[in-house]
Amino acid sequence: xxxxxxxxxxxxxxxxxxxxxxxxxxxxxxxxxxxxxxxxxxxxxxxxxxxxxxxxxxxxxxxxxxxxxxxxxxxxxxxxxxxxxxxxxxxxxxxxxxxxxxxxxxxxxxxxxxxxxxxxxxxxxxxxxxxxxxxxxxxxxxxxxxxxxxxxxxxxxxxxxxxxxxxxxxxxxxxxxxxxxxxxxxxxxxxxxxx
Numbered sequence: 046x047x048x049x050x051x052x053x054x055x056x057x058x059x060x061x062x063x064x065x066x067x068x069x070x071x072x073x074x075x076x077x078x079x080x081x082x083x084x085x086x087x088x089x090x091x092x093x094x095x096x097x098x099x100x101x102x103x104x105x106x107x108x109x110x111x112x113x114x115x116x117x118x119x120x121x122x123x124x125x126x127x128x129x130x131x132x133x134x135x136x137x138x139x140x141x142x143x144x145x146x147x148x149x150x151x152x153x154x155x156x157x158x159x160x161x162x163x164x165x166x167x168x169x170x171x172x173x174x175x176x177x178x179x180x181x182x183x184x185x186x187x188x189x190x191x192x193x194x195x196x197x198x199x200x201x202x203x204x205x206x207x208x209x210x211x212x213x214x215x216x217x218x219x220x221x222x223x224x225x226x227x228x229x230x231x232x233x234x235x236x237x238x239x240x
Contacts, residue, residue, distance in 0.1 A: 050080075055084060058084070063114055097178060101174070110170050116175055119164050120163040138180045139165050139179060140178055141153075141165060143167075154167040154175070
């Protein structure tokens with residue numbers, strides 16, 4: 046591209062921004078001579094995300110760009126308010142995905158949001174169908190019941206597990222019994238001697 050171009054969709058809710066120095070090639074590797082962008086009302090494949098109602102077809106299909114182009118969705122104040130209402134007021138949930146016809150899957154594009162300007166911009170390096178979706182926010186893990194608290198001292202003190210019962214008397218108990226018996230015998234002998 047020798048100079049920058051803006052290509053608008055009918056209704057002006059989206060446009061492509063081609064900067065100077067972009068290499069644009071069609072599916073055969075030849076330079077792209079025309080570029081088109083048109084609104085889409087029906088998505089080509091299902092997505093697990095909530096569709097915002099805004100989508101475009103960028104043509105010619107298979108065209109590639111280096112560096113990437115900017116696909117910008119621009120909204121009026123009322124459209125932006127409605128869009129944010131669908132995103133629970135969180136503009137970070139807005140993301141542009143491109144459709145991959147070969148796999149039948151939607152893939153996230155690098156997306157930036159300018160809430161003050163009411164725009165959502167995606168970086169695209171090839172032409173396809175692009176749609177604006179609303180992602181669900183990450184939900185914290187669900188816990189049931191109160192969380193038990195462990196005192197700090199107990200948390201740092203390791204208590205060995207009790208010995209497994211084998212049906213035999215453990216050596217530790219035998220040694221302890223011998224020590225107790227020796228202490229009692231020594232105490233008795235000492236008492237007898239003092240008398």
